[in-house]
Structure formats: structure tokens, C-alpha cells
Amino acid sequence: MSDNLVINNLRVNVAGGEILKGLSLSVKSGEIHALMGPNGCGKSTLANALMGHPNYNVDSGSVTLNEIDVLELGPDERAKLGLFLAFQYPTAIPGVTLANFLRMAVSAVRIVDGNDAATTSLVPMREFRKELRGKMEELGVDDSFARRYLNDGLSGGEKKRAEVLQLAMLEPKIAILDETDSGLDIDAIKVVGESVNQLVGPNLGVLIITHYPRLLNYIKPHFVHVILDGRIVESGGWELAERLEAEGYDAIREKHGVEFVQQTDPKLDAPIQI
Amino acid sequence: MTSGFTRESVAQISEFQNEPPWMLERRIQAFQIFEQLPLPKTNDESWRRTDIRGLNLEQFQLVTSNKSQTNGRYSELFSGVEEQENSGLIVQNDVSVIHSTLSDFLINKGVYFSGFKTALDERPDLLENYLCQTIQSTENKFNAMHNAFLQSGYVLYVPKGVVIDFPLRVIVSLSGESTADFSHTLIIADDESQVTILEEHLSVDQQGQGLHCGGVEIFLGRNAFVNYAQVQNWNKKVWNFSTQRAKLERGANLRWITTSLGSRLSKLDQLVEMNGEGSHADLLGLTATHARQHIDIHTYQKHAVSNSTSNLLYRNVLKDRSRTVWRGMIEVDKGAQKIDSYQQNDNLILSKRARADTIPGLEILADDVRCTHGATAGKIDQEQVFYLMSRGLSYNQAEQTIVNGFFESVLQRIPLEYLRNQLQKSIVGKLQLN
Numbered sequence: 001m002s003d004n005l006v007i008n009n010l011r012v013n014v015a016g017g018e019i020l021k022g023l024s025l026s027v028k029s030g031e032i033h034a035l036m037g038p039n040g041c042g043k044s045t046l047a048n049a050l051m052g053h054p055n056y057n058v059d060s061g062s063v064t065l066n067e068i069d070v071l072e073l074g075p076d077e078r079a080k081l082g083l084f085l086a087f088q089y090p091t092a093i094p095g096v097t098l099a100n101f102l103r104m105a106v107s108a109v110r111i112v113d114g115n116d117a118a119t120t121s122l123v124p125m126r127e128f129r130k131e132l133r134g135k136m137e138e139l140g141v142d143d144s145f146a147r148r149y150l151n152d153g154l155s156g157g158e159k160k161r162a163e164v165l166q167l168a169m170l171e172p173k174i175a176i177l178d179e180t181d182s183g184l185d186i187d188a189i190k191v192v193g194e195s196v197n198q199l200v201g202p203n204l205g206v207l208i209i210t211h212y213p214r215l216l217n218y219i220k221p222h223f224v225h226v227i228l229d230g231r232i233v234e235s236g237g238w239e240l241a242e243r244l245e246a247e248g249y250d251a252i253r254e255k256h257g258v259e260f261v262q263q264t265d266p267k268l269d270a271p272i273q274i
Numbered sequence: 275m276t277s278g279f280t281r282e283s284v285a286q287i288s289e290f291q292n293e294p295p296w297m298l299e300r301r302i303q304a305f306q307i308f309e310q311l312p313l314p315k316t317n318d319e320s321w322r323r324t325d326i327r328g329l330n331l332e333q334f335q336l337v338t339s340n341k342s343q344t345n346g347r348y349s350e351l352f353s354g355v356e357e358q359e360n361s362g363l364i365v366q367n368d369v370s371v372i373h374s375t376l377s378d379f380l381i382n383k384g385v386y387f388s389g390f391k392t393a394l395d396e397r398p399d400l401l402e403n404y405l406c407q408t409i410q411s412t413e414n415k416f417n418a419m420h421n422a423f424l425q426s427g428y429v430l431y432v433p434k435g436v437v438i439d440f441p442l443r444v445i446v447s448l449s450g451e452s453t454a455d456f457s458h459t460l461i462i463a464d465d466e467s468q469v470t471i472l473e474e475h476l477s478v479d480q481q482g483q484g485l486h487c488g489g490v491e492i493f494l495g496r497n498a499f500v501n502y503a504q505v506q507n508w509n510k511k512v513w514n515f516s517t518q519r520a521k522l523e524r525g526a527n528l529r530w531i532t533t534s535l536g537s538r539l540s541k542l543d544q545l546v547e548m549n550g551e552g553s554h555a556d557l558l559g560l561t562a563t564h565a566r567q568h569i570d571i572h573t574y575q576k577h578a579v580s581n582s583t584s585n586l587l588y589r590n591v592l593k594d595r596s597r598t599v600w601r602g603m604i605e606v607d608k609g610a611q612k613i614d615s616y617q618q619n620d621n622l623i624l625s626k627r628a629r630a631d632t633i634p635g636l637e638i639l640a641d642d643v644r645c646t647h648g649a650t651a652g653k654i655d656q657e658q659v660f661y662l663m664s665r666g667l668s669y670n671q672a673e674q675t676i677v678n679g680f681f682e683s684v685l686q687r688i689p690l691e692y693l694r695n696q697l698q699k700s701i702v703g704k705l706q707l708n
């Protein structure tokens with residue numbers, strides 16, 4: 001079955017300030033979308049709002065995954081539904097090992113029969129260990145990683161690898177990668193890029209938020225979107241990323257200018273149908 | 275036979291137990307002080323944050339005879355742990371010992387491990403020298419009361435050079451309605467000896483109120499190594515007062531784990547004296563409170579000589595309307611140089627109405643010392659909760675995971691894996707986080 005995340009005309013405020021101003025986008029399984037835009041334009045806001053962060057308030061618009069209203073759900077239910085966010089700044093949880101946490105998380109998203117008791121049953125230890133070891137090997141992550149505390153005392157790059165490891169273990173339907181490439185060294189970008197590529201198959205749709213086309217050399221996006229001031233102003237193919245790299249955001253800013261922000265372009269506001 | 279806290283009761287206890295005259299004399303002395311002292315009030319600096327006006331001593335009864343209690347629950351915490359060979363176990367219910375064993379192996383090595391009454395019969399020498407040496411009646415009414423009425427608890431003596439590989443276990447339980455318990459822990463670890471003691475305080479039923487007015491004394495000889503874990507798990511109607519002391523001689527090493535889960539109200543006063551060069555104490559604390567529990571712990575690390583070290587870490591998790599108080603003090607005496615001493619207390623507050631007071635203190639009269647103290651109190655971090663929930667954990671699971679992580683820095687310093695695991699389980703159970 002093909003999964004479909006549809007974001008329609010989403011408006012989000014943070015502490016009263018409107019950040020997303022009518023953003024529309026859809027991501028299907030098998031697709032790779034890249035989302036690019038200058039600092040502070042609302043990329044992480046979109047990611048957090050999609051995952052249900054309590055500080056990001058949705059004023060209007062809709063988000064559905066396979067026609068289920070995502071905005072009605074808590075973050076844990078969204079995860080169980082198949083959404084995943086690799087955070088730009090993963091939060092440290094001291095004293096909790098990555099392995100113990102991941103076993104709980106994997107159990108939570110896999111053992112879904114709805115009742116509360118199920119949330120406390122865990123996938124068998126041996127099975128889990130074997131799977132984790134396999135995935136760590138694929139990602140070129142050191143064995144000791146599993147015993148380290150979650151994002152605590154990890155370098156920037158290590159945190160990003162840990163996010164990708166979680167992505168690989170949790171097997172979501174739609175994954176949002178928020179600047180997973182920043183902080184990674186060149187070799188790591190390659191490893192991460194290749195492993196995300198491996199994960200992308202008919203069963204995973206990906207939204208990659210990035211500033212650098214370098215990652216996109218490894219993960220070739222099918223679609224590239226440019227976000228400015230809280231909404232998507234241009235969408236295109238790979239060539240759009242190349243143009244951005246060459247011209248910067250100024251050309252696009254000029255093109256859409258302030259007037260654009262005021263007017264509504266029904267073509268751009270509608271979900272992009274592919 | 276039960277009775278109140280009177281001079282007659284003192285005489286009765288002594289007679290019933292056929293005690294040596296010195297013991298009766300000590301009791302009477304303590305009783306006189308008990309009579310004179312008022313219950314501590316909140317204008318007393320060390321009782322400022324702990325109001326015991328709700329305590330009515332007359333509601334509690336002294337048990338002055340053996341009553342048979344056979345259906346006492348054994349252990350909440352270590353139920354899965356079989357009795358080990360080469361080890362020992364004492365189970366006490368109310369004031370009676372209902373089970374007491376020590377392996378022949380340890381008996382042959384000269385280890386002594388018995389309930390208080392038996393010890394008074396068999397080893398009055400040990401008791402005369404050590405018992406209540408460090409618990410001053412004049413300090414407060416509870417100390418005086420303890421010294422006047424104590425008739426239960428246990429004595430452990432580990433002779434010079436004897437190394438005990440398996441933990442000795444003690445269960446002190448309360449089952450009677452309104453029982454007053456004055457159990458005393460007396461541990462004497464002679465030079466070069468090594469021992470681990472796991473002591474658990476629990477209520478057999480969750481309803482009966484009780485009073486525990488206990489004392490702990492640990493004497494470590496030269497290069498002795500003692501691991502002592504006390505898990506306080508009374509029901510929520512028990513008033514818990516305890517004066518706890520340890521004295522370390524040269525090269526001695528103490529690891530003391532204090533876990534406070536139960537009781538209506540607790541007041542713990544812990545003093546550890548580094549009296550010999552090269553002595554070291556690791557003081558660990560885990561406290562988990564809920565409902566309207568109140569737990570007040572004073573710790574005191576006293577460095578009397580040079581080249582001694584101590585490291586204290588107490589962590590508290592609070593729920594509902596519970597309250598904790600931690601007040602710490604590091605004292606370095608004049609002329610005691612090259613001291614490393616640390617104290618740290620952290621509080622994780624899970625609800626709006628819980629309150630944690632944390633008051634570190636230093637009193638340093640020497641100059642070549644390294645002492646640090648730290649104290650934190652904070653609510654659960656919603657970013658952490660969100661991160662965990664975004665991976666599929668429910669709110670409760672996220673909270674539980676964060677609490678486990680918070681206690682981990684204390685637990686990881688506990689060398690016994692099963693103790694670690696059991697403590698973690700019982701904390702989670704106590705806070706009912708899942």
C-alpha cells in the first residue's frame with residue numbers, strides 16, 4: 001500500500017508569532033522531497049508541528065496520513081502511525097541508554113493492538129539485540145553506541161547518526177530529516193546518504209530539510225521545494241537545487257518579494273500533486 | 275503485653291530480657307532525658323522544615339513481650355533472591371526475630387550476626403563497648419527515646435581480615451497496629467574485613483500505623499570495606515525517625531546507600547566521620563516520594579584527619595504533594611589537609627504541588643582541601659518528554675524513562691547488579707509511573 005502524507009494550507013504559530021503561513025505539501029511512499037530555505041523561514045517549525053510538539057500551535061489547515069487526521073493525535077500516536085522526525089537538535093536524555101530506549105520505542109511502534117498493556121510489553125531481547133547490531137553495522141556505527149546515553153555527551157555528528165539509527169530501527173512510513181547532514185563530516189554524509197537511500201524504497205517517503213546540496217548528491221530527491229517566510233514558493237526537480245546553489249535565495253526572494261507573501265496563489269497553496 | 279513510654283516499661287523491658295545491669299542503667303539515664311526533652315518544634319533549626327505536630331506518641335505502644343508472628347511477609351525487594359550459602363539472614367517482625375541464620379562457614383570464621391536480644395545474651399562485650407556510643411540522648415527526644423526503649427534490631431561483627439563474599443540480609447518489618455519500633459543496627463567491621471549488608475524496612479500491611487525510631491551505627495576498622503544498603507519501605511502511615519552514624523578508621527572504605535520510598539514522614543540524620551587517614555565514604559541516596567509523603571534527610575560528612583575523602587550524591591524524585599528536604603554539611607577540621615569532599619543533591623519534580631528544599635553547606639577550617647557542593651531542583655523537561663514521545667513512548671513511559679535516567683547516576687555506583695535492578699523496579703512501582 002502506498003502511504004500519503006498531505007499537508008494542506010497549514011498555519012502555525014509559536015508563542016503567538018505566525019511562522020507557517022499556509023504551507024501545503026504532500027509526500028508519498030517511495031518519494032524523496034527536499035525542502036530548502038534560509039535560516040529562520042520555518043523549516044523546523046514545520047517538522048515540529050508535524051510531529052506534534054506542544055509549543056507549535058496549529059491555527060488552521062490540515063495534515064493527514066493515509067487520510068487519518070494527524071493533528072488530532074499526540075506525538076506517540078503519530079509515531080505509531082508511521083511518522084518519524086530526525087531532529088535538527090536531538091534532545092539529550094541523561095542516564096538512558098540508546099539500546100534500552102530503542103527497545104521501548106521499537107516495541108511501542110510495532111506492538112500496536114491499542115490497549116495499554118501492550119505498551120509495556122517489549123520485543124524479545126535477543127531478537128532486538130541482533131537487529132540493532134545488524135543496523136549499527138550497516139550504518140557503520142560503533143558497537144559501544146548502544147550503551148551510551150541518549151544524545152548525552154555525543155558530538156553533533158554522533159547525534160545525527162543516532163537519529164538515523166533510530167530511523168532505521170523504527171521503520172516509519174514517512175520520515176522527516178531536519179538537517180541530518182549538518183554536523184556530519186564528509187565521510188559520514190556519504191554513509192548517512194547511502195543508508196537513507198537504502199531505506200528509501202517503495203515503503204518509505206522522505207522529506208529532507210537541508211541547506212546543502214551535498215547530501216542530495218547521495219540522496220537524489222525527486223522533488224525540491226523552496227520555503228520562504230512560512231510557505232513554499234517554488235517547487236521543482238533536481239535542477240531547482242542546482243539553481244539555488246548557484247544563485248542563492250536572493251533571486252527567489254526577489255522574484256516572490258513581499259507582495260507574494262500578501263497574495264495567495266492557489267496553484268502554490270494547493271498540495272502539489274505528483 | 276504492651277504499655278506506654280514509662281519508666282516502668284523501661285524496667286520491664288530490661289527485666290524481661292534479663293539484661294546486664296549496665297544496660298538498665300543506660301536505659302534509665304536515657305529515659306530521664308527523654309522525659310525532660312520536648313518533641314522538636316519547627317523553631318529548632320534542624321526541624322525547621324519538618325513539622326511533627328501531627329505526631330502523638332501516646333498513640334503508639336511498646337511491645338514488651340514476644341508475640342508470635344509467623345505470617346510476616348519476608349521481603350518485598352529481594353523475594354526472588356534465594357538464601358545464599360555462606361551468607362546470613364535475619365527477619366524481624368515487630369520486635370521479634372522470626373528467622374535468623376548464619377552459615378557455618380561464617381560462624382567458623384568468627385562472624386557474629388544475631389538479633390539484638392540474643393546478642394545481649396551472647397555478646398554483651400560488643401554491646402557494652404559499641405552500642406549507642408554515637409547516638410547522644412541529649413541531642414533530641416527521639417535519640418533519648420531510642421536509647422531508653424531499644425530492644426530489637428541486630429548486631430553484626432566481622433572479625434579482622436574476614437571477607438564475606440555474599441551479602442548478609444536483614445528484614446525489619448512492622449505488622450502490629452500502632453507498634454513502636456526502636457530497632458538498632460550495629461555493624462562492627464574489624465580491620466581488613468569486608469562485608470555487604472542489605473537491610474530492608476517494610477510494613478506487612480499497608481494500613482496499620484507505626485512508629486520507627488531507629489538507630490544505625492557502623493564502625494569500620496583499619497582498611498575495612500563495608501557496603502551498607504538500607505531500603506526504607508514502610509507504609510504511608512509510619513512515622514520514621516532515624517539517627518545514623520558511621521566512623522571510619524585509617525584506610526577504611528564505606529559505601530552507604532540510603533533508599534527512602536515509604537513512610538508518612540521521615541527524618542534521617544546521617545553523620546559519617548572520616549577519622550583515619552586514607553578513609554573514604556561514598557554516600558548515595560535515592561528518594562522517591564508521592565502522595566503527601568515528607569522526607570527530610572540531613573547528611574554530615576566530617577573530615578577529622580588529613581587525606582580522607584568522601585563523595586555524596588542524593589537524588590530525589592517527587593510526585594503529587596510530597597515534599598523532600600535535604601540539608602548537607604561537609605566539615606573539615608582544623609589541620610585536616612588534602613581533603614577531597616563532594617556533596618550533590620538533585621531533585622526531579624514531577625508535579626506542580628511537590629516541593630523540594632535543598633541546602634548544601636560547607637564548614638572548612640583547613641586550607642588545602644578540595645570541596646564542592648551542588649544542588650538542583652527542576653521540573654521534568656518537556657523537550658525530553660516530547661523527544662521520547664515522538665518515538666512512540668506514551669507520556670507515562672516517557673516520564674518513567676526520564677526518572678530512570680535521573681536515578682541512573684546513583685544506581686551505576688552500586689556494584690551489586692541485582693540490588694540495582696530491584697531498586698529501580700521498586701522506585702518505578704512506588705511512583706506508579708506505568
Ligand SMILES: Nc1ncnc2c1ncn2[C@@H]1O[C@H](COP(=O)(O)OP(=O)(O)OP(=O)(O)O)[C@@H](O)[C@H]1O
Nearest residue numbers: 014015019038039040041042043044045046055088
Ligand atoms: N520554540 C520556539 N520559540 C520561539 N520562537 C521559535 C521557536 N521555534 C522557532 N521559532 C521561531 O520561528 C522562526 C522559524 O524557526 P525555524 O526553527 O522553523 O527555522 P528554520 O527554517 O528551521 O531555520 P534553520 O535553517 O536555522 O534551522 C524563527 O524566527 C524562530 O526564531
Ligand SMILES: [Mg+2]
Nearest residue numbers: 043044045088
Ligand atoms: Mg531548523
